[in-house]
Amino acid sequence: MPNSLDQIIRPEILELSAYHVQPSIGMVKLDAMENPYSLPEDIRIEIARLAADLPTNRYPDTSAASLKAALREAMRIPVGMDIMLGNGSDEIIQIIALAVARPGAVLMSVEPAFVMFRMIATFARIGYRGISLKADFSLDLDVMLTTIARYQPAVIFIAYPNNPTGNLFDAEAVSRIIEAAPGAVVVDEAYHAFADASFMGRLTQHPNLLLMRTLSKLGLAGLRLGLLIGRPEWLTQLEKLRLPYNVGVMTQLVVEKVLQHPDILQQQAVAIKAERAVMSECLKALDGVEVFPTDANFILLRVKEASQVFLELKKHGVLIKNLDGSHPLLRNCLRVTIGKPDENAQFLEALQASIKKPIN
Ligand SMILES: *Cc1c(COP(=O)(O)O)cnc(C)c1O
Numbered sequence: 001m002p003n004s005l006d007q008i009i010r011p012e013i014l015e016l017s018a019y020h021v022q023p024s025i026g027m028v029k030l031d032a033m034e035n036p037y038s039l040p041e042d043i044r045i046e047i048a049r050l051a052a053d054l055p056t057n058r059y060p061d062t063s064a065a066s067l068k069a070a071l072r073e074a075m076r077i078p079v080g081m082d083i084m085l086g087n088g089s090d091e092i093i094q095i096i097a098l099a100v101a102r103p104g105a106v107l108m109s110v111e112p113a114f115v116m117f118r119m120i121a122t123f124a125r126i127g128y129r130g131i132s133l134k135a136d137f138s139l140d141l142d143v144m145l146t147t148i149a150r151y152q153p154a155v156i157f158i159a160y161p162n163n164p165t166g167n168l169f170d171a172e173a174v175s176r177i178i179e180a181a182p183g184a185v186v187v188d189e190a191y192h193a194f195a196d197a198s199f200m201g202r203l204t205q206h207p208n209l210l211l212m213r214t215l216s217k218l219g220l221a222g223l224r225l226g227l228l229i230g231r232p233e234w235l236t237q238l239e240k241l242r243l244p245y246n247v248g249v250m251t252q253l254v255v256e257k258v259l260q261h262p263d264i265l266q267q268q269a270v271a272i273k274a275e276r277a278v279m280s281e282c283l284k285a286l287d288g289v290e291v292f293p294t295d296a297n298f299i300l301l302r303v304k305e306a307s308q309v310f311l312e313l314k315k316h317g318v319l320i321k322n323l324d325g326s327h328p329l330l331r332n333c334l335r336v337t338i339g340k341p342d343e344n345a346q347f348l349e350a351l352q353a354s355i356k357k358p359i360n
Contacts, residue, residue, distance in 0.1 A: 012122050019119065027319040028346050030337040033298050035219035037268045037340070039258065047257055051250065060249045067252045070259040071227060075213065078203055082235040087246045089190060089214040089226025090116055093157065095241045096186060097124035100154035108153035110139065112164055112327040114188065117157045129153065133329060137165040137292070141173045145180050154183040160199065161191045164323055164335050166294030168197050178206045184234065188212045191296035193269040194276070203229065210234060215255060217297055219265045223251040272297050276338045282348050288355055298337045303355055306332040312354030318347050
């Protein structure tokens with residue numbers, strides 16, 4: 001008779017709860033930082049035509065040379081830096097964690113941060129240190145520097161802007177961390193399109209800086225493409241862990257095509273930023289709602305009874321993210337992704353109705 005699974009699966013895996021994706025059919029979907037706009041029809045038709053001729057019987061180009069060249073130009077990647085592609089940036093986080101997971105190695109980040117940093121540390125059997133942000137969601141630089149000195153983390157992940165708080169950290173503080181770190185520092189710029197700041201220009205300054213981007217939040221979440229930018233010394237090693245055909249032919253084709261029209265996604269990002277400003281103002285005008293500053297395509301807010309408001313919103317057909325209970329700094333916090341103007345209006349209306357409801 002085979003052993004029971006709890007004698008076979010690693011205990012730390014048995015203990016995990018899977019990354020939770022909420023059912024969203026028929027809902028106003030403002031929970032996952034997706035770009036609400038689709039591609040223009042002429043581009044979609046062009047893609048369909050190209051897709052018809054794709055050699056889907058063949059493996060994709062594992063070097064993705066032509067896609068990388070397009071990314072290099074679109075993102076103004078500095079000369080001398082290499083690119084590694086991932087099936088979303090989630091996969092890149094996993095590759096990095098696997099690469100540095102020597103016995104006793106530590107992966108460090110902040111809390112609250114993107115939950116995959118911690119989860120992937122567990123997958124890769126690497127120790128995890130999450131340093132709490134200050135109450136205003138800024139970096140606790142002193143604690144971070146002492147933790148770096150004490151635990152010598154092999155890698156530090158910093159999302160810039162941060163998810164789920166939405167803010168940009170002080171760039172000089174991040175630079176101090178990069179300079180103090182004995183290992184790699186990955187600056188995760190998933191929300192770069194909505195912020196006016198980047199570490200791209202600092203890559204040449206810091207030999208241990210790796211910059212991560214994704215096309216997901218920009219508008220191509222369904223295609224799954226993330227990229228890591230850094231020195232060849234680092235990327236040559238990490239490439240060894242990348243599964244050879246991790247980026248499919250369809251993703252390579254479509255992303256390259258869309259990058260030939262860089263203005264499309266950029267203009268959508270501009271529209272999202274404008275809506276973000278409108279929405280922040282509307283939220284600030286509501287009684288009992290605290291609105292946090294954001295440089296991303298979502299807004300973090302605090303209400304009186306977040307879990308109840310979250311459920312009320314759902315009843316109104318609006319899906320957002322409830323963060324209450326996920327970290328002490330996020331007590332009664334909700335995160336809402338910026339949608340189209342009519343979706344945002346529906347959210348605001350439902351929110352007003354939900355916060356007015358007496359607490360039972
Ligand atoms: C969404 C997100 C990612 C992951 O994006 P992919 O879709 O896997 O490319 C990475 N980092 C942060 C901070 C995110 O919010």
